[in-house]
Amino acid sequence: EIVMTQSPATLSVSPGERATLSCRASQSIRSNLAWYQQKPGQAPRLLIYGASTRATGIPARFSGSGSGTEFTLTISSLQSEDFALYYCQQYNNWPPWTFGQGTKVEIK
Amino acid sequence: EVQLVESGGGLVQPGGSLRLSCAASGFTFSSYAMTWVRQAPGKGLEWVSAISGSGGSTYYADSVKGRFTISRDSSKNTLYLQMNSLRAEDTAVYHCAKNIVVVPAAAVDYWGQGTLVTVSS
Numbered sequence: 001e002i003v004m005t006q007s008p009a010t011l012s013v014s015p016g017e018r019a020t021l022s023c024r025a026s027q028s029i030r031s032n033l034a035w036y037q038q039k040p041g042q043a044p045r046l047l048i049y050g051a052s053t054r055a056t057g058i059p060a061r062f063s064g065s066g067s068g069t070e071f072t073l074t075i076s077s078l079q080s081e082d083f084a085l086y087y088c089q090q091y092n093n094w095p096p097w098t099f100g101q102g103t104k105v106e107i108k
Numbered sequence: 109e110v111q112l113v114e115s116g117g118g119l120v121q122p123g124g125s126l127r128l129s130c131a132a133s134g135f136t137f138s139s140y141a142m143t144w145v146r147q148a149p150g151k152g153l154e155w156v157s158a159i160s161g162s163g164g165s166t167y168y169a170d171s172v173k174g175r176f177t178i179s180r181d182s183s184k185n186t187l188y189l190q191m192n193s194l195r196a197e198d199t200a201v202y203h204c205a206k207n208i209v210v211v212p213a214a215a216v217d218y219w220g221q222g223t224l225v226t227v228s229s
Contacts, residue, residue: 034215036153043203043219044145044153055217087153091213095167097143097155 002026002093006086006100012108019075021103023088028068032092035064035073038085038102047086048073075105083107110134110218112204117223124194124227130187130204130220137185138162141207143216144178144189146200146225156202157189158212167212172198194227201225 003026013019023033031051036044046055048064051071061076075082088100116128130142144156157178158167166178177190187204201224205216 032213038153043221045219046208046215046217049208049215049217055215089153089155089215091215094213095155095158096169097158097212099153099155102152 001096002029002090002098004088004090004098004100006088006103008103009101010104010106012106013078014108015080016077017108019078019082019105021073021075021086021105023066023071023073023100025069025071025090027093029090029092031067032090033064033066033071034089034091035062036087036089037082038087044087078105110206112206112218112220114202114204114220114223117202117225119226119228120194121229122195122227125190125192126194126225128189128191128202128204128223128225130189132185132187132204132206135206137180138182139210141210141212141214142178142180142187143205143207143212144187144202145205145216145219146198146202147222148197148200151200154200158207159187160212161210165212191225194225196227199225199227 005024033051035048038044052064111133113131143158175193179188201222203222206218
């Protein structure tokens with residue numbers, strides 16, 4: 001089973017600043033990685049798939065990069081609605097599909 | 109508009125059974141794989157099971173294999189999860205989700221709000 005490790009667990013950022021979230025896979029997953037955003041009481045929302053492709057309707061301030069074992073989600077200028085939990089997920093070696101433990105982006 | 113609406117959750121005793129349903133609309137149901145993901149209270153996301161668009165291939169997490177069965181009915185545009193021999197550690201909100209392609213080896217692009225399953229005596 002591939003283990004996904006996200007860092008940091010919590011990221012404190014001021015509105016308008018850049019946020020950089022990391023996700024590491026325990027072995028190569030090529031580019032088979034997705035990022036999701038989850039707000040309290042809501043279902044997750046797909047942000048990025050294929051490591052770098054934005055999902056439909058996702059603002060351009062969200063970008064994904066990486067391949068192999070190291071991945072990054074960047075939010076270029078944080079808006080108030082971006083403060084949330086973010087999960088990465090691999091779908092290369094399956095089953096099982098595995099998620100990271102999440103990074104909470106909070107207001108500094 | 110894609111909509112996924114789960115139902116069937118509730119309180120059940122350890123060892124009991126529940127069947128979750130997920131009514132899908134707004135897309136061609138049989139053209140996409142479907143997935144169940146659960147989230148225990150205050151915890152992260154855990155993949156549970158997936159099924160191909162045709163229903164011919166199914167996949168399970170080790171934690172539920174042999175106890176849960178995923179299925180789909182394209183005539184009703186509905187996804188199911190039959191859960192037997194339930195344990196306290198199965199307590200979670202169960203979300204159904206639509207994969208972005210017909211095979212499960214992909215991200216999921218739409219999620220339902222979830223249905224809460226509580227396993228307790």
